[in-house]
Amino acid sequence: MSATAELERLLAIMARLRDPQQGCPWDLQQDFASIAPYTIEEAYEVADAIDRGDLDDLQDELGDLLLQVVFHAQMASERQAFAFADVARSISDKMQRRHPHVFAGATVDGAEAVNANWDAIKRAERAAKGHTDTSALAGIARGLPEWQRAVKLQARAARVGFDWPGPAPVMDKVREELDEVAAEFARGPVADNHARLQEELGDLLFVCANLARHAKVDVGAALRQANHKFERRFRAMEAQADAAGQSMAALDLDAQEQLWQQAKADEAKP
Numbered sequence: 001m002s003a004t005a006e007l008e009r010l011l012a013i014m015a016r017l018r019d020p021q022q023g024c025p026w027d028l029q030q031d032f033a034s035i036a037p038y039t040i041e042e043a044y045e046v047a048d049a050i051d052r053g054d055l056d057d058l059q060d061e062l063g064d065l066l067l068q069v070v071f072h073a074q075m076a077s078e079r080q081a082f083a084f085a086d087v088a089r090s091i092s093d094k095m096q097r098r099h100p101h102v103f104a105g106a107t108v109d110g111a112e113a114v115n116a117n118w119d120a121i122k123r124a125e126r127a128a129k130g131h132t133d134t135s136a137l138a139g140i141a142r143g144l145p146e147w148q149r150a151v152k153l154q155a156r157a158a159r160v161g162f163d164w165p166g167p168a169p170v171m172d173k174v175r176e177e178l179d180e181v182a183a184e185f186a187r188g189p190v191a192d193n194h195a196r197l198q199e200e201l202g203d204l205l206f207v208c209a210n211l212a213r214h215a216k217v218d219v220g221a222a223l224r225q226a227n228h229k230f231e232r233r234f235r236a237m238e239a240q241a242d243a244a245g246q247s248m249a250a251l252d253l254d255a256q257e258q259l260w261q262q263a264k265a266d267e268a269k270p
Contacts, residue, residue: 010066010067010070018074042065042067045061045065097121098121101114136156136159140152140156147209150210154209174204177203180200181197181200185197233263237259
């Protein structure tokens with residue numbers, strides 16, 4: 001079947017699931033707010049499939065993500081707010097409008113110029129809609145994961161010149177913020193100094209995100225890689241303990257550290 005036919009089939013399935021008489025009770029109970037967490041989850045599962053290089057899984061996960069778009073559009077259609085066709089038209093119009101060098105004969109000199117044009121067009125669009133916030137930081141969604149929002153805030157500021165000249169001063173700032181975290185720990189019990197520790201740790205994480213941006217490293221991808229590494233090594237530790245007839249929980253920290261070092265050494269073997 002063609003892409004159009006398959007999309008029409010999916011739209012029909014979603015409409016049936018939401019049919020007040022013959023639909024699914026679970027689907028009928030949902031609204032925009034209840035479905036939003038699933039939409040976010042599916043986007044992360046798409047990223048995970050990409051990270052694992054599993055194209056078969058990516059196909060499935062993209063389908064799940066598309067279903068979320070269709071679900072939201074169906075609920076909006078029931079309110080006579082907009083329909084799936086309006087969503088598709090909106091993004092098509094936007095992509096053509098924001099790529100004048102492709103669709104309108106404009107000329108650009110490289111990717112940086114494309115980004116600059118994109119930002120200028122977005123500002124014009126916001127002004128046309130009556131938005132009065134003219135800050136360089138305007139329009140950055142508050143619903144983003146905070147690490148991602150931190151990078152976007154930093155990148156926007158950098159576009160108007162507010163940025164470190166390179167990674168070296170950012171690393172100096174990381175050390176400075178780490179010292180400030182250490183000073184807060186030294187003040188006394190964590191419970192008595194929670195607010196200050198949260199603030200200083202937030203500053204440290206913000207600067208670490210900035211360092212990743214200067215390294216042109218995606219913070220989410222780096223964290224996923226670190227998480228995978230930790231999980232892989234910890235599971236190897238558990239396997240080693242189990243093979244020796246031991247329980248991880250029964251081992252002291254020194255013994256667990258030995259298992260960790262062994263797991264690292266095993267990974268390094270050719």
